[in-house]
Amino acid sequence: MKIHFIAIGGSAMHNLALALAHKGYQVTGSDDIIYEPSKSRLNEKGLLPEEFGWFPEKISTDLDAVILGMHAKPDNPELFKAQELGLQIFSYPEFLYEQSKDKTRVVIGGSHGKTTITSMILHVLNYWDVKVDYMVGAQLEGFDRMVHLTEENDFIVLEGDEYLSSPIDRRPKFHLYHANIALLSGIAWDHINVFPTWENYVQQFQIFVDGIVKGGSITYNEEDAELKKVVEASENTIRKFPYRTPDHTVEDGTTFLETPEGPMPIEIFGKHNLNNLAGAKWICQQMGVDEADFYEAIASFKGASKRLEKIAENRTSVAFKDFAHSPSKVAATTAAVAAQYPNRRVLACLELHTYSSLNAEFLKEYQGALNPADEAVVFYSPEAVKIKKLDAVTETQIAEAFQREDLKIFTDPKDFQDFLFGQNFENTTLLLMSSGNYGGLDFEVVKKKFD
Template sequence: MRIHFIAIGGSAMHNLALALHHKGYTISGSDDVIYEPSQTRLKEQGLLPQVFGWFPEKVTANLDAVILGMHAKEDNPELLKAQELGLKIFSYPEFLYEQSKHKTRVVIGGSHGKTTITAMILHVMDYHDRAVDYMVGAQLDGFDRMVHLTEENDFIVLEGDEYLSSAIDRRPKFHLYRPNIALLSGIAWDHINVFPTFENYVTQFRVFVDSIVKGGSITYNEEDDDVREVVETSENTIRKLGYSTPEYSVVNGETILETPDGPMPISIFGKHNLNNLAGAKWICQNMGLDEEDFYEAIATFKGASKRLEKLAEGKSSVAYKDFAHAPSKVKASTVAVRQQYPERKLLSCLELHTYSSFNPQFLKEYKGALEPADVAAVFYLPESVKIKGLKEVSPEQIIEAFGREDLQVFTNAEAFKEFLYNQQYADTVLLLMSSGNYGGLDLEAIKDKVTNA
């Protein structure tokens, strides 16, 4: 097949392009800007556009399909040409469904935890040499790409994102997969630029549960009140399988999981991650794996990239980087680190830079999120607020929203850098949380400070 990607450089899009290229398809693509690591990975496979920009002449009648990325707008010249030619135009999730409609689709949904749960499932399957197709939102150790597609594998494991599919398809991505086996990890209001009320956001998860193939199953976190209500009130004729956080303990900075065969040390930590583990276990069992085999494999799981990822460690100091940016994720990660290292000073730093986090109404959702930290800091760039066309947010608003008078707020990248460089890291845990880059912070310098503390 001949496939053209409009906005090929995105994190998800370039991985799909690489997967289809590996499958033997002829791939072309365009984008106006492509960042690393997408640029190098595309270049290595001969898929990097020679010139950045949009070129309608690339879109020709002999294409079998066009895949439209979320980054491309409705008036994109290549999209207009594809529509004029009457070509098949797919969003990213639509095309994944087309590739998997004859497989057993396992879809992991939820406001938080879905990347980690998907990563756990894939790690366990890979450990036991169970070949599956997949799409996951983080780079995993031992996996070349975030997307893998074949003709022969029976299962495909998909991370089910609730964000919109494309500029011309305003449906959430996870509405399009029609799972046979599904999981719902948690519901916490997010993406307020698209879902302006919590009720509207919750509705998307109701649609997801109702989209499960009849006779299929939903494994759900019964500790989350909203998840439980959404699943248990659904009239879809599916099996409903609740899960909860397993028993565990923390001994000398090590998490010990209670299993039927006795206590087992694991690398991941935090109540939220143990809850994720319980969900992953049930999904693996639904895919035909024994509980004992799951525990054997999960003992070797180190975590998904940027999810409580250890940056550096000294004699009495350690630093973690986490993708957390939504309020529920920030709180869960801060609590997890506090529980893992109860005797050490905890320095938690959060960068605000998403659309939702600058909304005065949504900011209130962060109340108490940094409470477990001994020292708490929030960094944001006022320019980011302007770029998003939002009203200016003051440091005083942020302090009030978080409910912490001693919260340190930085609006200058250099000042934030100096704050971190001047910390004493002995007997300290540093937690850096962001889906951005902390204003260009030199993480190598921070690693050196922590390692040598």
């Protein structure tokens, strides 16, 4: 098959392009800008566009399909040409469904934890050499790509994002996968630029549960009251499996999970990650991995990339980088670090970087999120607000939203870096939370502070 990608450089899109090339498809693509690591990975496989930009002449009737990425605009000239020629145009999730129509689709959704849960499942399956197709939102240790597609594997494990499918398809991605086996980790309002009300956001999860293939199953976190209500109210003829945070203890910075064989030390920590683990165990059992085998495999799971990723450590101190940006994730991650290192100073730094977090009204959702930390810092770039064409937020609005009198707020990258590099990290846990990079923070310099 000949496939053309419009906006091939995205994190998800370039991984799908690599997966299809690996499968033997002829792949071409276009984009107006491509960042690392996508650029190098595409170049290595001969898939990097020779020239950046949009070229309608690349679109012709000998293409079997066009895959449209979210980075493209609805008026993209290559999209116009594909529509004019009547070509099959797929969004990313639509094409994944086409590739997996004859497989058992395992879809992991929820406002938080879905990447980690998907990663846990794939780690366990890989440990026991169980071959599956997959799509996950982070690069995993031991896996070449974030997407893997075959003709022969029976299962496909899909991370189910609730964000939009493409510029011309406003449906959430996870609606299009038609799950046979599903998991939902929780519901916490996000993506307010698309789902402007809480009710509208919750409705997307109701649609997802009602869309699970009849006779399938939903595994859900019963500690989330809203999610519990959504699942229990669904009249879909599916099996319902609740899970909750398992018993565990923390001793000298190590978390021990209670198992039928006794306490077992694990690499990950935090109540939210233990909750994720419980959900992953249920899914693995439905895929044929028994409980004892799950525990043996999960003991070596170190976490998904950018999720509570340990970047530096010495005898008395440690630094973590985390992708957390939504209020629920920030609160869970900060609480986890404080609980894991109760006898150390916790310095938590959060960059407000997304559309939601830079919205003055939505900011109120962050109240108390940084409270478990001994010291709390918020960084945001007024320039990022302008680029996203949002109304300006002020330091006063941020201070009022977080409701923490000693909160330090920085808007200049240099001022933030001067503050950070001027710290004494003796007996300290540093937590850097962002989906950005604090205006150009050099994490290698951060690491050296812990040498």
